[in-house]
Amino acid sequence: MTGEVTLLGIRHHGPGSARAVGAALTELRPDAVLVEGPPEADPIVGLAGTAGMEPPVALLVHAADDPARAAFWPFAAWSPEWVAIRHALDAGVPVRFADLPAGAGFALDKETDEASVDEPSGDDPIARLAAAAGRTDSEAWWEDVVEHRGAEADPLARFAAIAEAMTAVRDDRVGTPGSPGAAPTGPAGRRERLREAHMRQRLRAARRAGHRRIAVVCGAWHVPALAAVDAPGAARVDRELLAGLPRGPRTAAAWVPWTNRRLTQRSGYGAGVQAPGWYQHLFETEPERVLPGWLARAAALLRAADHPVPPAQLIDAVRTAEALAALRGRPGPGLAETMDAVLSVLCQGSEVALALVRERLVVGEAVGRVPAASPVVPLQRDLDRLSRSLRLKPQAEQRELALDLRRELDAGRSRLLHRLRLLGVEWGRPAARCATAQAGSGTFRERWQLRWEPESAVRVVAAAPWGTTVERAATARAAALAAEAGRLAELTDLAERCLAAQLPGALPAVLRALAERAALDTDVAHLAEALPALARALRYGDVRGTDRGALADVARSLADRLCLGLAPACTGLAADGAAAMRDRLEAAHPAIGLLAREGGAALAERWAAALDGLSLSGAVPGLLRGRAVRLLLDDGRIGSAQALLRLRPALSRAAVPADAAGWLEGFLAGGGALLLHDPRLLALLDDWLAGLPEPAFTDLLPLLRRAFAGLEPAVRRGIGERIAAGPVPGGRAGRAGTAEELDEARADAALPTVLRLLGRPAA
Known part of the structure; x- marks a missing residue:
């Protein structure tokens, strides 16, 4: 305490600290309140007390000419800073932010990769205090001594104790008690010294404005530095230090809605609160009602999810949590003990039920609101x-x-x-x-x-x-994306998105860029990648009533060029290239089907002819030939007899085994039910597999496994049952004989070996 100034050291987002700040301000009745935060937000701080403002919310400060350079200061109802702001507004006294300007922080960000703006680098004062108290869990220790602590007769005693503890930690660390420049070295230390110098300057400005009872709410770590505001030479040192502050960009500030879920993420000012819903409960509930009230809420939630929770279990859960706290040396149950009791008693060991409680209660689903008067773009x-x-x-x-x-x-x-x-x-x-x-x-x-x-x-x-409206901004952005697009597929995707968004103003620029790029691009792979988005775009246009004429012309032109160049582009491809082309082929096939249904019957014929030529070309990898045959079969362009005629040479003894396996993979990719419906296909496949030499079969096993792994489980099971039942009708094994036509001479030759394997003496 320094006479006219009262320093209230807190932990950001602490419900116990928030209650203590409220009690202390009620006792002090200050005529001005300073809060750690960005001074750029001073003009809009009054909105925190208006109707329509519901935390969690955040202050957003961004560079006016580069909005992506932005920082957040989130506040919950149980944030001490929020309590201080609301107290000042309700009391009609000025409230100002006292931290380093955000613009200066943006300039400092260019000089350092510093990740934290809150605590000094490489040191955790709470951990040091907890260790001095004989505790290894600093979070649990702070919860016990501050956040779970009830009301006190002297509201200021807690802050005096915090100031004393932080002074001891800082003096022990830097060896310069109360020095304005006492801070670690390096980029993090420089930023911290600048922040604390600016806070002291803001405090002096409040005095010069005539305020005589000033309350300052700041992070506990900064209390010793701010207490040195009247140290000899401190004002001169602060002026000299801030004279070297880099000039930041022009900034703008606004209130934005925040969420409990976002409070759990380490981003912004003092974020990273893992249990915002629990903290809200602590803030709103009297200490003696915290545990039973929380368990009652958990029970109601579980019952609503059809998880039975008898009333007697609530009593057992309270006793369990209290017993766990006693065993762990804590003055009362914290969140860990409470949730352990929820898991073991209310959830009966179910992690699924516990996850529901964590999601809905521990974190919570609160979304803040800001008033309509809040400045926005x-x-x-x-x-x-x-x-x-x-x-x-x-x-x-x-x-x-x-x-x-x-x-x-x-x-x-x-x-x-x-x-x-x-x-x-x-x-x-x-x-x-x-x-x-x-x-x-x-x-x-x-x-x-x-x-x-x-x-x-x-x-x-x-x-x-x-732009000033969503439609104008999206139109301008789409035109810019069209000018920047580097690949044909990017432009066709953009055209689809413009039609889906109904942006007629953007389509001329997009279609002009698309036509120019399509006329110059001769790569069949690019054409195949681009076509599906165009076909979908035409379908969107049909649903949304947009003009599709120019787009349809470009789509048909791409499709025609794809038909002409398909076979040459598929010739001589290696395994990876064939797999990539197979994916493009599968995407382009339904797209051409859509275009054909839109009035391109001749296109469908040209595409079928291209697939037919592909399936018959010996220079095309088997994967693509087999896929082309299956697409023709599924479209009814060929029958099963024709498919069998093309399958037979692909699986002949003259075929390269790896190429034959690829043909089979491409053919079966459309589903394997036809192997059950047409026994001739299954018989041919069975004969090919049975005739493979052992080394070739071993080498092809991964390829075969991949080909059959894509089949439906019921189909795989049906094929297995059909094979296990005996020789496949129509196959060579089926024609060679049955059990009644056993070759006894061949069986007798194998008999001695079989007897040895069975451990039986030879006959």
Whole structure:
């Protein structure tokens, strides 16, 4: 304590510290409050007390000309800084942030890769204090002595004890008690010295403004340094130190919603809280009711999930948690003891049930809100307007959204989500397409996985230079992506995305770039990669009523060139190249089918002819020949008899075994049920395998295993049963004889060896 100034040293995001700060401020009745945080947020700090502001929230400060350079200061209801801000606003006294400006921090970031802005590098003062108390778990020790501690007769006594402890730790570490410059060396030390010098300067400014009862809420580590504000020469040292502060960029600040889940991640100011839901419970609940209240909430949650929890188990769980705390030398049950009791008693050892409690209660699903008056970029305002009109509420938990594009509301939701993805705002990610869409019979349904992440606010700010509305920004961004695209497939994918997002203003630039690139690209692999996205785009255009003429012309041109160049591009490929081309072939085949259904019957004939030529070319790897035969068979272009005629030479004794195995893999990739329906195919395959020399069979075994591993389990089982039942009808083994036509001479020759293996004397 320094007379006019009261230093309240806290741990960021600590519920016990938050309660103590509230009690201390009520006792002190300060006429000004300083809080550790970015001074750029002073103009908007008053919004914390307005209607519509619900924590968790965060202060976002970003560089005005480079929004990606940003930093967050998150606050929960149980954050001591938030309690201090609300107390000052409710009392009508000024509240200001006192830390180093965020802009200066951005400039320092260019000079160092320093990861933390909170604690000094290489030292954990809480761990040192815990060790002095004979405890190895610093987190549990701090919880016991601060966060779980109840109210005290003297609200300031706790902060006096914290200041004394931190002074001892800092003096022992740097050997310069109370010195303004006492801090570790190196980049982290320089940043810390600058921060503390700026805090002292802000404290002096509050005095000059006429305030006489000033309360400062800051990290406990900084208390000894701030207590030296009146040390001889301290003001001169601080001025000289801050004179070397690098000039930072112009910045802007805003409040943004935060989430409990995001509080658990180590990012921003003092984040990394692993149990925000538990801390909320500690903050809101009287100490004697913490344990039973938490267990009652856990029991209600488990019962709602159809996990039985009899009332008697609550009593057993309380006793278990208290017994565990006593055995571990703790004054009362903490989260570890409480959750151990939940697992063993309420969940009856079920980790699945425990995971539900952790997800819903320990972490929690809270999502904050900010008032409409909070400053935001125009793009954010348009997004807020659209999300309200489309009834899309940002939520922290992941959920699935099914859309029917024939409905106006769902079509609008789809447009918004697709446009945001073009801007890099991943509010939603497309889930797997429905079966009908995959089959090409309809694209009027979409499924999305939605989750609003707080970082999305930064991405919206970063996208703001592209336009003031979501549609204008997405249109401008798509045009820029078209100019930057390096590959044909990137442009076709972009065209598909523009149609899905219904951006008619972007299509001319995208289609112009696409036509130019398609006319110059002669690589068949590139054409095959690009075609599927174009075909899907045409289907989207049909559903959404957009003009598809120019896009259809480009798609048909690519398809024609693919038909002409397919066989030469597949000639002489090595194994890896053949596998890659097989994947492209499989993607292009349904795409050409879609184009044919859109009025390209002649295209379907040309594609079938290309596949037929591919299947008959001896210079093409067996993998591709076999795949081409199967595609023709599945499309009804050839019958099983013709497929058998092409399979027979591929599996003949003259064929190279590895090439034959590749042919088989490509042929079976479409499913193996035809081996059961057509015994001639199975018989031919059986004969080929039976006739392989032992070394060749051993070498081909991995290839064969891969070919058959892709078949449906029921098909594999059926083939096995068919083979185990005896010689396959139609095969050479089936024609050679049965059990009644046993070759006794050959059997007699093997008899001595069989008897020796059985340990029986020879006859």
